[in-house]
Amino acid sequence: MSDMNRQWLLRSRPTGMVTEENFERTETPIPTPDLSAGEALVKTLVLGFDASQRVWMEAEDSYMPAVELGDVMRATGVGQVVSSENPDLPVGTLVQGLVGWQEYCIASPTSPFPFNVLPPGTPPNLALSVFGVTSLTGYFGMLNVGELKEGDTVLVSGAAGATGSVAAQVARIKGCKVVGIAGGRDKCQWLLDECKLDAAIDYKSENLDERLAELFPEGINLFFDNVGGDMLETAIAHMAMHGRIVLCGAIASYNDSEARPGPRNINRLIMQRIKMQGFIVIDYLEHAPTAMADLADWVMSGQMAWQEDLQAGFDAIPATLQRLYAGQNQGKQLLQLAEPT
C-alpha cells in the first residue's frame, strides 16, 4: 500500500445545498506507526451515504456531535483490517463503522461508536445496503415507532430509497396496503415490479393530493415520512382518524439555508387525533439482532427487494453525496474505494 492516506475534510459549513466547495481534499501519512494496544488499522472498501450526513455538517450538534471544521467528513462504511494490535480484529477482518471519508482509519476500542465485525460471508455492499443501518431504520420505524398493524393503509415517502423501500416492504409483508411516493418513472416502476407495492406515486409528474384522495378513500393509517416539507403537509390532509405519522427524515429541507415554515394544517392533528413521532434508529439498536434475522429471512426468501447505486473513486466522494439530495440515486448510495483482499 502507498504511505499516504487520502482524506476529504470538512472545510466549511453549507448555507444551502451542500457543494464540493464545503470539502477539502488532503493527504496525511497512514497512521500505522501510531497503533496502540487494542487498535487496528482499517482500509476503507466501500462508503455508505446517508441524507443525515448533511445534518452532521451543521454547526449545531444533532443526534450526533457536529463534524468539526477541519475534521475528516463523517461517514459509514465497510473496511478491512490491514494491521492490528487487537487480537479480536485480526488482519483481513471485515468491519463496519464510521470510517469517514478517507482511505484508512483506526478502529479504537475506546471509540464511542465502535466498529462491528461483519458476519462471515457478508458481502461488504450488502452490509451497508439491505443489511445496513438504513434498513434497520425502515424496520424499527415501521414496527416499533409506527406500531404497524395488519390491515393498516400505509404511505411511505422516499419509498425507493434505502430506508423507504424497506419500510414499505415491511408493511407489505405484514399484510398492509402500501403506497410509495418516489421521484421518477423508473423508481415507481421498481416499487411496483420488485417491491410489489399496491401503488406508486411519482411526485414529479403526478398531483400528490389527488392521487392520495384516490388511493386512500378512507384515509391513511400510517405515514412513514422521509421527506418532510410540502409532502408532509399534503399527507396530513389525508390522514385517517387516529393515524400515526413516523418522522424518519426530512430530506426536502436538509439543504435549506433557512428554516422553512412547517405544515399549515397542524390543527388537523388535533381534530383527527393524530400522533406524529420523530425517531432516530440508534435508540433501537439493542434490538438489531432480531431485526437482522427478519431482514435476512425476507431477503433470502425473495420477499424483500433492494437496490444499490454503486459509484467509484476517491475523487467522486463529494459529488456522490449530492446525488442523494438531487434524488439521483437508485437505491442505497454506495461508493467503492477498494476491493477486499
Add this chain to the structure above:
Amino acid sequence: MSDMNRQWLLRSRPTGMVTEENFERTETPIPTPDLSAGEALVKTLVLGFDASQRVWMEAEDSYMPAVELGDVMRATGVGQVVSSENPDLPVGTLVQGLVGWQEYCIASPTSPFPFNVLPPGTPPNLALSVFGVTSLTGYFGMLNVGELKEGDTVLVSGAAGATGSVAAQVARIKGCKVVGIAGGRDKCQWLLDECKLDAAIDYKSENLDERLAELFPEGINLFFDNVGGDMLETAIAHMAMHGRIVLCGAIASYNDSEARPGPRNINRLIMQRIKMQGFIVIDYLEHAPTAMADLADWVMSGQMAWQEDLQAGFDAIPATLQRLYAGQNQGKQLLQLAEPT
C-alpha cells in the same frame, strides 16, 4: 314562563375573528306542545363557552358535524327540566348537555349527544367548570395522552384557562415541576398563588424563549399545548430528548382567515425523538367516572383551584364567546340565563 324561546342562530360563517354579525337573534314558540314520549323540555340555566365553538362554525365538519347555517348555535350548558314525557327526567331535574344558545331545548332520547343528569347537589356552575368537560380534557390529556410521569418537567400553555389550569395542577399533584404560560399579571399571579405552580410566564410581557431556557435548563419533558402558533414553535425548541407534546387546542389560530404556517422546527421532532399527539376528550369519556372521582377528591381536599368567569344575559351571549379569543376570561367562561327553581 313566557311562551317564546329566544335563540341565537348561526347566520354566517366567520372568515376571521368571530363577530356578533355571525349570529342572528330570533324568537320561536317554546316547543312544549310537540313533546313526544321520552322527551323533556329543558330550560337553560347556564351556558358554557369553549374555544372549539369557533371550530364548529366552520363549513367543514371537525370532530363534530359543522353547525348548519340557520341552526341554533351549538353550546354546552346546564338546564332544568320544566316539562317532561320522560320518567327518567322528572320536572326539576338538572341536566347537562348540548343545550345550544337558546332559552329552551328538548332533551330527546334519540339524540346522538344525550343529556346527563347532574349528580344530586352539584351546583350548575361547577358542573360546567371544574367538573366539566374542559376539566376532563386537562385530566385525560395530561395522564392518558401525555403519559405523565412523576418527576417530569412540564409546560402548559393557556394555563389559566379551564383546561390548562386542570392540566397544570394534575401534573403538580403527580409530583412534577410545572410551568404555566398565561397572558397578563393577574392570571400569572393566580397560577402561582392558587394553582401553586413552580413558575408562570406572562407571554404578553416576557420573552418566552428566554424564560423557557432559564426555567428548563434540561428541556421540557411534556408540553401540554392549548395555544399553538408561535408558542408551539418556541416550545419545540426547548423540548428535551424523547419529549412529548400534547396538542389539546390551538386557540391562537382558530380565528385565522387562512391557515398559517406551522412550526419551522418540525425537524427537531426527529433529532430529539419527540412525540406530538393531538386528541379530543370525547375519545376518553368512558373513563370519565374515574376522572370525576379524582377531580372531586382534589377539589374537596383543596388541592385543586379553579376560577369561573360568569357573565349574564341572553343578549350578551355572542360577546361572551369573543372574550375567550381575546383572552379576557379569568377561568371557565360561563353565562347565566336563569336561576334553578
